[in-house]
Amino acid sequence: NAGVTQTPKFRVLKTGQSMTLLCAQDMNHEYMYWYRQDPGMGLRLIHYSVGEGTTAKGEVPDGYNVSRLKKQNFLLGLESAAPSQTSVYFCASSSPVAHSNQPQHFGDGTRLSIL
Amino acid sequence: QQQVKQSPQSLIVQKGGISIINCAYENTAFDYFPWYQQFPGKGPALLIAIRPDVSEKKEGRFTISFNKSAKQFSLHIMDSQPGDSATYFCAASVEAAGNKLTFGGGTRVLVKP
Numbered sequence: 572n573a574g575v576t577q578t579p580k581f582r583v584l585k586t587g588q589s590m591t592l593l594c595a596q597d598m599n600h601e602y603m604y605w606y607r608q609d610p611g612m613g614l615r616l617i618h619y620s621v622g623e624g625t626t627a628k629g630e631v632p633d634g635y636n637v638s639r640l641k642k643q644n645f646l647l648g649l650e651s652a653a654p655s656q657t658s659v660y661f662c663a664s665s666s667p668v669a670h671s672n673q674p675q676h677f678g679d680g681t682r683l684s685i686l
Numbered sequence: 687q688q689q690v691k692q693s694p695q696s697l698i699v700q701k702g703g704i705s706i707i708n709c710a711y712e713n714t715a716f717d718y719f720p721w722y723q724q725f726p727g728k729g730p731a732l733l734i735a736i737r738p739d740v741s742e743k744k745e746g747r748f749t750i751s752f753n754k755s756a757k758q759f760s761l762h763i764m765d766s767q768p769g770d771s772a773t774y775f776c777a778a779s780v781e782a783a784g785n786k787l788t789f790g791g792g793t794r795v796l797v798k799p
Contacts, residue, residue, distance in 0.1 A: 677729030
């Protein structure tokens with residue numbers, strides 16, 4: 572049982588390039604999230620989804636787009652990469668509120684460097 | 687605007703000692719307060735969580751103390767072990783609003799043998 576799987580694990584991009592980060596979960600969770608982690612700032616929510624076909628903005632959405640075409644997948648896109656987007660990106664998933672006490676399960680992250 | 691403030695940024699404790707990490711929040715709508723533990727190269731993993739209707743929760747060597755009136759909560763790690771060396775994050779969420787987590791800045795804990 573893999574849980575939350577993120578690909579790729581590492582990537583180096585040049586400024587202006589685009590790329591897509593993939594998150595897949597096998598726990599049949601309704602909710603999925605994308606966070607970025609920067610030193611001293613904890614994790615900040617980029618976008619999230621409460622179900623297939625729905626997405627919403629989080630705290631730091633600018634420069635990113637997301638899609639949730641399938642329940643198990645949540646894609647994060649960088650339209651035109653900028654050095655300020657150098658970060659570690661984490662995907663997470665969880666059950667809805669009705670099944671409380673269920674934590675968010677995180678993947679192991681994608682380390683992205685923008686040169 | 688940092689809605690959850692965490693301190694200290696780092697701490698060093700001797701094996702067997704007590705580690706204490708503090709967090710303060712601003713949004714009174716928060717109704718779920720988890721603590722996450724993160725090892726290098728890994729994603730955060732839930733350690734322990736509390737809801738505001740209780741003032742303390744203990745699981746093994748880990749205890750959360752919660753002060754609703756002060757809008758503060760803390761993590762105590764008793765009998766700290768070298769394996770506890772990790773980064774700890776407090777967080778808060780409003781469960782009815784998509785359960786989106788707002789994280790503190792993190793505390794790097796080093797337990798010396």
